[in-house]
Amino acid sequence: xxxxxxxxxRIRSVENTRKITRTMEMVATSxxxxxxxxxxxxxxxxxxxxxxxxxxxSPDLAERFPLLRxxxxxxxxxxxxxxxxxxxxxxxxxxxxxxxxxxxTELEGRGVKVDVHVVGKKGLGxxxxxGRALATQRTEITDRPTAADAAEIVEQxxxxxxxxxxxxxYVVYSKFNSVLNTPPTTDQVLPVTPPSKKDGxxxxxxxxxxxxxxxxxxxxxxxYVRNAVYRALVETVAGEQAARRTAMKNATDNAGDMLxxxxxxxxxxxxxxxTQEIAEIVGGAAALQG
Amino acid sequence: xLTVSIISPEAVLFEGTAESVVAPAFDGEVGILTGHxxxxxLLGRGELRLGTNGNRFEVEGGFLQVLDDVVRVVTxxxxxx
Numbered sequence: 001x002x003x004x005x006x007x008x009x010r011i012r013s014v015e016n017t018r019k020i021t022r023t024m025e026m027v028a029t030s031x032x033x034x035x036x037x038x039x040x041x042x043x044x045x046x047x048x049x050x051x052x053x054x055x056x057x058s059p060d061l062a063e064r065f066p067l068l069r070x071x072x073x074x075x076x077x078x079x080x081x082x083x084x085x086x087x088x089x090x091x092x093x094x095x096x097x098x099x100x101x102x103x104x105t106e107l108e109g110r111g112v113k114v115d116v117h118v119v120g121k122k123g124l125g126x127x128x129x130x131g132r133a134l135a136t137q138r139t140e141i142t143d144r145p146t147a148a149d150a151a152e153i154v155e156q157x158x159x160x161x162x163x164x165x166x167x168x169x170y171v172v173y174s175k176f177n178s179v180l181n182t183p184p185t186t187d188q189v190l191p192v193t194p195p196s197k198k199d200g201x202x203x204x205x206x207x208x209x210x211x212x213x214x215x216x217x218x219x220x221x222x223x224y225v226r227n228a229v230y231r232a233l234v235e236t237v238a239g240e241q242a243a244r245r246t247a248m249k250n251a252t253d254n255a256g257d258m259l260x261x262x263x264x265x266x267x268x269x270x271x272x273x274x275t276q277e278i279a280e281i282v283g284g285a286a287a288l289q290g
Numbered sequence: 291x292l293t294v295s296i297i298s299p300e301a302v303l304f305e306g307t308a309e310s311v312v313a314p315a316f317d318g319e320v321g322i323l324t325g326h327x328x329x330x331x332l333l334g335r336g337e338l339r340l341g342t343n344g345n346r347f348e349v350e351g352g353f354l355q356v357l358d359d360v361v362r363v364v365t366x367x368x369x370x371x
Binding site: 038041042044045048049051052056146147150151206207208209210211215216219220223226227230 | 295297298299300301302315316317320327328329330331332351352353355357362364366
């Protein structure tokens with residue numbers, strides 16, 4: 001019963017794989033839950049910052065803040081691509097890389113030089129493969145990105161932007177709208193687009209400002225940029241875990257389907273062999289009696 | 291009573307009420323009681339105190355906003371002291 005043994009081996013192998021994918025699914029689910037909590041926890045800060053900036057900001061201030069400078073004709077921009085360090089997350093990284101590539105092509109088509117900064121091993125692997133030089137690369141960002149990580153990524157870019165060496169900074173990341181909706185997204189973090197004023201509410205109150213509205217803005221605009229990057233980091237981690245969970249759930253389901261087919265084939269082969277043996281015995285007995 | 295929240299990029303560290311807030315502004319301490327005029331001030335580095343013997347936090351940078359007895363402390367670096 002050579003075929004039977006072979007089938008048994010495959011069944012065992014698929015069962016083991018399913019155990020692994022099921023475990024990974026559960027791990028990803030719990031990591032996603034925590035990452036999702038961090039996305040939610042980051043909202044009040046962003047909200048508070050936007051509120052105050054929008055109530056202090058007026059368009060005529062734009063020229064006085066280098067971070068708000070609107071370049072007439074951008075010559076060189078930076079693109080920061082956030083990817084994960086680990087794979088087995090379905091098309092997660094591929095989608096992010098595709099989005100980044102589309103942006104790069106579009107910008108270069110307009111004659112803009114693009115510095116590519118990559119976070120995450122998966123993005124690095126791709127650009128190494130296509131042989132494109134990267135401005136910076138990072139793989140030390142963990143599943144728990146901190147505000148300090150974000151600051152480190154964007155600090156130099158802000159300096160370059162203020163000095164006029166860069167005319168724009170884009171971040172490509174995975175937006176976390178919901179567990180099932182994490183589209184790859186490109187946000188322009190520099191020049192800063194000041195949050196728009198919401199009508200009524202706190203926007204139009206006369207605040208006492210210390211030391212002055214301008215001083216406060218010049219302090220808060222960099223915070224706003226850092227926070228945009230921090231949120232991108234956090235949302236990307238959540239998106240990664242969501243993508244991994246979906247991928248592993250599919251793998252587990254597929255393994256189950258495969259097992260059904262294999263088991264059926266195995267049982268059929270076993271049954272056929274038994275039937276054949278009985279037929280042989282009956283046949284043999286009949287021959288002896290005859 | 292003032293409604294106070296202390297917000298860092300990663301999380302809301304404190305949310306609740308206090309009779310008073312003493313915060314390290316960029317140029318010295320600032321004290322806030324109920325009925326304070328709307329204000330936004332930059333923060334320096336130091337200790338933030340809620341009430342007379344309540345919670346204390348170490349903060350550095352960021353700003354403090356007062357509006358209608360709601361105090362928001364928004365800072366990149368804050369931790370309970």
